[in-house]
Amino acid sequence: MAINTAAFSPKQFQVLIAEQDDFGAIVAAGGNAYHALDVDSVGFPSLNPTQVLDVRSGSRVLQKEDFFQDVKASVKEISVSGTATTAALDMLLENIMGEAEGSAGGVYSFASDAGVQSVGKDDTGQAGTLLSVIFSSPLSNSDLAFKDCVVTSLTLNGDVGTEGGRVKFSVTFQTGTLAEDLSDDSISVDTTFAASENYFMSGWSDVANRKMYGVDDLVLSSFSLTLENPATFSGLVSTGYEIVSRAGEFSAVLDVTAKYDANTEPLIASFNNQTQQGATAAQASILNNDGTLNDGLFGISLPKSILTNVAFNEADVMMLDISVKAVGDGSNALVEVAC
Secondary structure: OOOOOOOOHHHHHEEEEEEEOOOOOOOOOHHHEEEOOOEEEEEEEOOOEEEEEOOOOOOOOOOHHHEEEOOOOOOEEEEEEOOOOOHHHHHHHHHHHHHOOOOOOEEEEOOOOOOOEEEEOOOOOOOOOEEEEEEEOOOOOOOOOEEEEEEEEEEEEEEEOEEHHHHHHEEEEEEEOEEEOOOOOOOOOOOOHHHHHEEEEHHHOOOHHEEEEEOOOEEEEEEEEEEEOOEEEEEEOOOEEEEEEOOOEEEEEEEEEOOOOOOOOOHHHHHHHOOOOOOHOOOOOEEEOOOOOOOOEEEEOOOOOEEEEEEEEEEEEEEEEEEEEEEEOOEEEEEEOOO
16 A cells, blocks of 8 residues: 555534434434534544553453444533534524523524433434534545533633633533434535624623623623533443433533723622622623623623632732622523624
8 A cells, every 4th residue: 555645734623513403313403504613723522432551350451352442331421612603603502501402593592490401213203302423524424423412511711812802612522422423424515604693702792781790881801601511421231321410519600800990890899798699680691782792793692690719810900800600599590692
């Protein structure tokens, strides 16, 4: 075999996602095309095979008969980051909030009293609650596909000093189903990234709705929202795990860096003196252009939150790092995100 002189740029690789119709099927919900994420770079997924490399009795070295590997009882993890665009963000937010495709109307929320969410083999009416993720290679017949994926972590962030405050994302998918190649499959892919699909911190021009823990009129330098919805996989069969459950804590944490001034200074005392109970409005955190989240406009709302950190940040001018965690109040949503 002669050497191969062909080479590929890392930028030629793509990550594609689509909402599934059924558990175990790499089919876009409703026949929709796969959508290419606007990623900065493509890293290899964690396949996490179970390997046994223990030397058995009777030898000082590992023998070929001693080696064991299993890929069925493993959870595969895929992490990517890039620019948050509308079509991709719609699917990511729907999935981590546990909402079915097209059910949220551009405003995605997680209820304060949400229970355990489960989806599995032979379930009906589950269209859009699972994702297929494809690592698309420029080399023919080399795509790697993951079905029955759920988003377990999603971070949305922006910094006014980086790309003009354009909103970026980092996402982690997990699946308990076997990975497979797509060498014989033909898929439809939408790779268009329109400028109108981007979101910017400059969209939050209404200072009354740049608010942390009830304090508005913030002058922001950066923000980061992290949503966590862990998954548990159970019921091992020949194709991997047959049930995906969401039983752990769903958490929403919002961090911002804001200018230290007469508006933000009281947050130091609030952090030191906050109590378990308090008026919901007095502990609201929102980053939006008005008091209501709207489809097509990027916004974040934590109707009730608690301060987890307030600290000086020494920049060209003194800033404050402010962190809050969403808490349920029994009636409002825990967290809402619009895009």
